[in-house]
Amino acid sequence: MNNEMKKNEEAVSPVIATILMVAITVVLAGVLYVWANSLASDQPDTGTRNNFQASDADGAISGGTGDTLLRLAWTNAADDLNWAFVTFTLEVGDNVYSCSTRSDADCSFDQKGSDDTKWEHNEILYLKENGVNICGSSDANANPACTLDITVSYNGIMVAGTPERTIA
Numbered sequence: 001m002n003n004e005m006k007k008n009e010e011a012v013s014p015v016i017a018t019i020l021m022v023a024i025t026v027v028l029a030g031v032l033y034v035w036a037n038s039l040a041s042d043q044p045d046t047g048t049r050n051n052f053q054a055s056d057a058d059g060a061i062s063g064g065t066g067d068t069l070l071r072l073a074w075t076n077a078a079d080d081l082n083w084a085f086v087t088f089t090l091e092v093g094d095n096v097y098s099c100s101t102r103s104d105a106d107c108s109f110d111q112k113g114s115d116d117t118k119w120e121h122n123e124i125l126y127l128k129e130n131g132v133n134i135c136g137s138s139d140a141n142a143n144p145a146c147t148l149d150i151t152v153s154y155n156g157i158m159v160a161g162t163p164e165r166t167i168a
């Protein structure tokens with residue numbers, strides 16, 4: 001009977017080894033999955049393929065602080081952009097102005113869409129001065145035109161579009 005027990009013990013040993021190898025493989029696969037998922041979630045968003053067109057808004061610019069400056073519309077838009085991740089910057093010469101939906105920004109937007117939390121794919125925006133004279137002069141002899149450098153970013157990545165516009 002000793003020989004028979006020895007044969008049974010030898011037969012069980014490969015089965016236990018196989019079970020252990022499968023268990024180790026499953027645990028290792030789980031660890032690799034969690035690690036790969038963590039790496040993927042830490043990557044920055046790729047931004048958007050949307051493309052905007054800026055044009056001069058109707059109306060003359062003045063020395064005041066409430067002029068409507070630009071009309072922005074999408075020429076190509078697959079995405080609605082969440083305002084929490086959109087930044088607008090206007091540059092006039094050496095002066096830089098921030099535009100946003102917040103009331104304390106240098107310029108603000110008139111939105112013409114149905115969702116105030118997003119810049120929708122079919123929405124037209126009007127950028128206007130918000131208590132700051134971005135363009136225009138109180139000097140009647142000054143050139144009434146103003147050249148704006150426009151930067152729009154989504155999730156920190158620049159959105160393609162009109163980089164500069166002269167308005168009057």
